Amino acid sequence: MNKVVAGADQAIADVSDGAILMLGGFGLCGIPENCIAALVRKKVKDLTCISNNAGVDDFGIGLMLQQRQVKKMISSYVGENAEFERQLLSGELEVELIPQGTLATRCLAAGYGMPAIYTPAGVGTEVAAGKETRVFNGKEYLMEMAFAADFAIVKAWKGDTHGNLIFRATSRNFNPLMAMAGKITIAEVEELVPAGQLEPDHVHTPGIYVHRIFQGSNYEKRIEQRTARTR
Amino acid sequence: MSNEPRGRVKEFFMAMTKEQIAQRIARELRDGYYVNLGIGIPTLVANYIPAGMNVALQSENGLLGMGPFPYAGEEDADLINAGKQTITTVPGSAFFDSAMSFGMIRAGKVDLTVLGAMEVSQDGDIANWKIPGKLVKGMGGAMDLVASARNIIVAMMHTNPKGESKLLPACMLPLTGRRCIKRVVSDLAVLDIHDGKFHLLERAPGVSVDYIREKTAGELVVLGDVPEIEF
Numbered sequence: 001m002n003k004v005v006a007g008a009d010q011a012i013a014d015v016s017d018g019a020i021l022m023l024g025g026f027g028l029c030g031i032p033e034n035c036i037a038a039l040v041r042k043k044v045k046d047l048t049c050i051s052n053n054a055g056v057d058d059f060g061i062g063l064m065l066q067q068r069q070v071k072k073m074i075s076s077y078v079g080e081n082a083e084f085e086r087q088l089l090s091g092e093l094e095v096e097l098i099p100q101g102t103l104a105t106r107c108l109a110a111g112y113g114m115p116a117i118y119t120p121a122g123v124g125t126e127v128a129a130g131k132e133t134r135v136f137n138g139k140e141y142l143m144e145m146a147f148a149a150d151f152a153i154v155k156a157w158k159g160d161t162h163g164n165l166i167f168r169a170t171s172r173n174f175n176p177l178m179a180m181a182g183k184i185t186i187a188e189v190e191e192l193v194p195a196g197q198l199e200p201d202h203v204h205t206p207g208i209y210v211h212r213i214f215q216g217s218n219y220e221k222r223i224e225q226r227t228a229r230t231r
Numbered sequence: 232m233s234n235e236p237r238g239r240v241k242e243f244f245m246a247m248t249k250e251q252i253a254q255r256i257a258r259e260l261r262d263g264y265y266v267n268l269g270i271g272i273p274t275l276v277a278n279y280i281p282a283g284m285n286v287a288l289q290s291e292n293g294l295l296g297m298g299p300f301p302y303a304g305e306e307d308a309d310l311i312n313a314g315k316q317t318i319t320t321v322p323g324s325a326f327f328d329s330a331m332s333f334g335m336i337r338a339g340k341v342d343l344t345v346l347g348a349m350e351v352s353q354d355g356d357i358a359n360w361k362i363p364g365k366l367v368k369g370m371g372g373a374m375d376l377v378a379s380a381r382n383i384i385v386a387m388m389h390t391n392p393k394g395e396s397k398l399l400p401a402c403m404l405p406l407t408g409r410r411c412i413k414r415v416v417s418d419l420a421v422l423d424i425h426d427g428k429f430h431l432l433e434r435a436p437g438v439s440v441d442y443i444r445e446k447t448a449g450e451l452v453v454l455g456d457v458p459e460i461e462f
Contacts, residue, residue, distance in 0.1 A: 026292045026329070027315040029308065052329075077369035085366055097367065100291065101333025101375030108330040119337065120378035124356075124409030127374060157309075169326055170293050171309040176328045204328075221308035227316040228303040 003163040003213045004192070008038035011186045011212045015044050015151055018071075022107065022147065022178040023051040023061060024154035027224045030171030031060050032155040034188045034216035040067055048072040050149060052103060052174055054084050059222050068092065076100035080224070099127065102144050104177055109146035111180020111209065116145050152182025155216070156205070159189035160196070163210030164203045176205045185209055188216040245437040246418035247460070252386050254279045255433075255460055256345055256416050259384060260286050267291060267336065267376060269346035270314045272386040276345055287323075289341055291332050291372045296324025313372065333372065337379040344380035346373065348387045348412075350402045353449035355412040355424045357385065358404035370407060377408030389417035389446050396448035398422070398429055419443050421460070428452050433460045 005011045012035055015021070025031030039047075040063050047070050054073050055062035064070050065083050072094040078084055087093035098106075099121040109117050118141035122128050132143040154175040157168035165187055167175055179185050187205075192215035247255065249272045257279035260266065267289045268274050280286050288297040290312040297312060298319035306317040335341060350358040357377055360370040377383060390396055398415065415422045420443045421433040428450045431443060434457050444451055 027311065029292070029311050029315070075369060077371040079368035089366070097369045099370055099374035100329065100372035101337065101379075104329035104333055119375070121337075121375040123378060125374060125406045127370075167326075167328075169307065169309040170290070170311055172326055173292050173329050177330050223306060223308050223311075223317055225311070225314065225316040226306055227300045227318070228306055229300045231302055 001195070001207075002161050003207065003210055004161050005212045005214050007214050008034040008188065008216065009041065011035060011188070011214055012038050012042060012151070012153070015039065015042065017044055018046045019044070019150045020048045020148070021050065022149040022152040022182055023049055024152075024173065024175035024178045025060070026052050026170065026173035028055065028060050028222050029224075030155050030167070030173050030175055031055070032153045032186075032188050033219055033221075034214075035153045035186060036060065036063055039069065040064055043067065043069070045069045046071045048074065050074040050103070050147060050178075052076050052100060054078045054081050056080050056224065057083050059220070065093070072096065074098065074103070076103050104174060106144055106147045107174065107177035107181040110148065111177065114146060116143050118143055147181055149178075149182050150184065152178040152185040154179045154185065154187050156187055156189045158191045158193065158198065159187055159210075159213050160193050160198050160207070161213070162195040163187065163207030163213050164195075164198050165189065165205035165207075165210065166198060166202055167204050172204065179205045180209045184211050186212045188214055190216065190219060245435065246389070247435040248418070250275060250278075251435075251462060252416055252418060254462065255421065256384055256386055257281070259343060260284060261342070262286075264342040265289055265295065265340060267341050267344045267380070269344075269373070269376075271347045273345035273347060274314070276386075289332070289335070290318070291329070291336065291376070293327050293329055293332050294320065294324060295327075296321045298324075333375050336375060339379065339381050341380060342382060344376050344383045345386055346376060346383065348385045348397070350397050350399055350404050351385055351387070351412050351415055351424070352399050352402045353424060353428050354401070355410045356402045357407050357412050358402040359407050361405045363405070373407050377411045380411075383412055383414070385412050385415045387415065387417055389419040389443075396446050398447045398449050400449045419446060422451075430454070431457050433458055435460055436462065
């Protein structure tokens with residue numbers, strides 16, 4: 001029941017070349033900073049990364065792109081990253097763009113043990129190419145398959161030694177969905193507490209989905225678009 | 232309407248500003264509405280919610296009850312909107328994961344969706360995510376939103392920078408969704424889409440029916456006197 005590992009390097013030690021990874025976060029919000037740094041250190045390559053975005057040039061998944069560790073991105077939106085654009089245009093990087101709700105729900109399906117979902121998103125567009133469709137109550141839906149990922153790497157606010165997770169504000173985003181969807185799920189948390197310290201009613205992700213957990217350090221939590229008003 | 236605006240400068244003065252488009256769309260809001268506002272002109276709609284009206288703004292990364300930008304120095308990296316800008320919450324707000332966020336959109340719980348478009352067709356098709364030959368950043372949540380929302384308003388300029396109509400018989404750009412748009416508020420007019428035609432409902436101040444007809448490439452139905460929008 002104790003899922004605690006010493007740190008990011010131990011947590012991702014068995015991620016090998018060619019692995020399919022899910023990485024939580026929306027933009028730079030709620031990304032697993034410590035594990036991304038460890039993946040860069042490990043120099044693992046030919047990765048397929050399922051993540052809503054691809055980071056920025058010098059942060060998030062952008063750090064892995066800089067080292068040419070990513071073979072394919074599966075995302076809904078990949079702007080704000082010049083190195084990403086360069087690799088895409090040169091053919092070094094493959095990108096599969098899918099609607100954001102489809103991305104989220106394909107994670108959910110994996111975590112709920114359902115092989116596929118039906119969604120109206122993308123019907124009549126190029127996203128529908130080659131996909132099975134079905135009409136329910138007069139409306140057309142696409143069948144979209146549950147994801148299969150070797151590792152899901154997520155970031156939570158608090159976690160306990162049993163792997164129970166609590167997320168904070170909009171840094172929740174894809175994290176609990178991906179946490180449910182990995183063959184191996186790795187969670188880095190800002191605060192790790194002994195089992196029993198989290199209120200069971202407050203747990204977002206039950207520990208059964210989490211295989212490894214550690215308390216991260218030196219979180220930068222970079223803000224992509226700092227917008228403010230004056231008093 | 233004998234003195235029709237023709238010149239570019241004149242046109243600029245006669246048409247509605249982006250703020251006025253937002254102001255006009257805000258008149259569609261009703262007390263108790265849950266509303267999703269896209270990036271660009273749609274975001275401005277939040278500035279025109281009538282005083283005393285309760286409207287909850289949904290941010291599809293996982294928040295209902297989005298508030299204004301934080302005061303300088305109070306930005307929270309864990310609290311951003313779908314445009315990755317730092318924001319705040321209002322009393323009574325709720326956070327959730329991205330699957331639930333698109334779940335409530337798909338299930339038709341969101342009362343009004345406002346988004347931008349590059350092209351809209353007289354059949355209600357919309358294109359707003361991809362220009363062939365240009366780097367594609369992705370559809371984000373747009374395909375999910377247009378495929379599911381019961382009530383969508385497109386906020387857009389009537390013509391592109393070259394002066395060409397964006398209201399077309401058929402979209403030329405890759406589609407975001409098929410037969411899903413029912414209302415457009417442009418800088419020139421308010422139009423409904425049904426029966427495979429645009430139907431002119433209201434004119435921007437000082438803009439003639441003939442001018443709108445000239446700038447609408449799709450089939451336009453005009454019945455009786457078309458009222459001018461008042462501000």
